[in-house]
Amino acid sequence: MSLGLTLPKAELHLHIEGTIEPELVFGLARRNGVELPFATVDDLRRRYVFDDLQSFLDLYYLSMAVLRTAQDFTDLTDAYLARAREQGVRHAEIFFDPQAHVSRGVPLAEVVTGLTESLRTSRERFGISTRLIACFLRDLGPQEALATWETLQPHLEQIDGIGLDSAEVGHPPQLFEPVFTRARDAGLHVVAHAGEEGPPEYVWQAIDVLGVERVDHGIRSVEDAALLKRLADDRTPLTVCPLSNVRLRCVPELSQHPLPRLLDAGVLVTINSDDPSYFGGYVGENFTALQEALKLDDSVLRQFAADSFRASFLPEAERDALIAEIE
Numbered sequence: 087m088s089l090g091l092t093l094p095k096a097e098l099h100l101h102i103e104g105t106i107e108p109e110l111v112f113g114l115a116r117r118n119g120v121e122l123p124f125a126t127v128d129d130l131r132r133r134y135v136f137d138d139l140q141s142f143l144d145l146y147y148l149s150m151a152v153l154r155t156a157q158d159f160t161d162l163t164d165a166y167l168a169r170a171r172e173q174g175v176r177h178a179e180i181f182f183d184p185q186a187h188v189s190r191g192v193p194l195a196e197v198v199t200g201l202t203e204s205l206r207t208s209r210e211r212f213g214i215s216t217r218l219i220a221c222f223l224r225d226l227g228p229q230e231a232l233a234t235w236e237t238l239q240p241h242l243e244q245i246d247g248i249g250l251d252s253a254e255v256g257h258p259p260q261l262f263e264p265v266f267t268r269a270r271d272a273g274l275h276v277v278a279h280a281g282e283e284g285p286p287e288y289v290w291q292a293i294d295v296l297g298v299e300r301v302d303h304g305i306r307s308v309e310d311a312a313l314l315k316r317l318a319d320d321r322t323p324l325t326v327c328p329l330s331n332v333r334l335r336c337v338p339e340l341s342q343h344p345l346p347r348l349l350d351a352g353v354l355v356t357i358n359s360d361d362p363s364y365f366g367g368y369v370g371e372n373f374t375a376l377q378e379a380l381k382l383d384d385s386v387l388r389q390f391a392a393d394s395f396r397a398s399f400l401p402e403a404e405r406d407a408l409i410a411e412i413e
């Protein structure tokens with residue numbers, strides 16, 4: 087097996103709803119009596135061709151309508167952890183979208199109970215430690231985010247951080263300062279998607295206004311030399327998702343990915359899968375595809391793996407023990 091698949095690694099940018107494989111979409115539709123607008127698994131898979139982020143999000147929100155019960159969320163998470171183990175994942179910080187489920191009438195308690203039922207024993211069953219990050223849908227606006235923050239209060243024991251995702255352009259990070267301040271004051275970790283389709287200005291806002299500890303994607307930072315210097319000086323990690331960037335046409339092809347320019351500027355970069363069921367590969371496959379397209383030395387893959395633990399929310403002793411396994 088290739089180094090990209092076997093290296094111990096942390097996955098830090100992974101939407102659990104984006105791990106639902108077409109077979110599971112159909113299985114859960116049957117179990118829950120949900121009618122699907124696709125005839126077959128192959129018919130659904132054929133639709134995995136996207137023009138941009140929004141065209142993907144339309145299908146992403148449509149397919150997740152089959153997730154209805156706590157058991158569905160447990161099964162989804164177990165399936166991801168089984169795949170992740172095969173790709174060398176030893177630690178995963180997992181996003182979920184509370185508003186995407188509550189708006190369909192699925193109680194938040196059902197979602198959180200289902201996810202944590204799987205995550206609670208992930209280390210024993212799969213050798214993967216985990217954290218859970220609740221993301222706000224930025225296109226629903228800051229008031230909805232604050233209302234969602236209130237509904238998360240009874241579940242904060244199970245939630246390690248908050249994030250910001252969904253349609254980026256026109257929904258700048260600074261609008262979400264009030265909810266991010268509350269989350270930081272409550273001792274939660276904070277991250278945000280920025281600079282995926284949106285301009286470098288959104289990355290500045292994520293770090294300066296929201297105070298994020300990591301930037302999700304952040305690839306458009308290469309357009310701003312001062313921003314690259316700031317990210318590098320502060321060692322603010324970017325969670326880059328190469329196959330996602332190509333599939334959503336943020337980057338024309340893998341060989342033209344801006345990642346080498348991020349590395350040259352001294353930015354700490356991690357490699358992740360984003361929504362692996364939709365984008366043609368789990369995290370190990372992102373490592374191997376990138377190595378092939380950019381002709382990266384094995385030493386660069388080792389650096390990505392070590393930096394994935396450095397950028398994680400694990401305690402330092404656990405990070406160091408995992409990094410020691412890489413060399």
Ligand SMILES: Nc1ncnc2[nH]cnc12
Nearest residue numbers: 101251252253279360361
């Ligand atoms: N790549 C992505 N960007 C923004 N929101 C998302 N939600 C799921 N995947 C996403």
Ligand SMILES: [Zn+2]
Nearest residue numbers: 251279302360
């Ligand atoms: Zn994402």
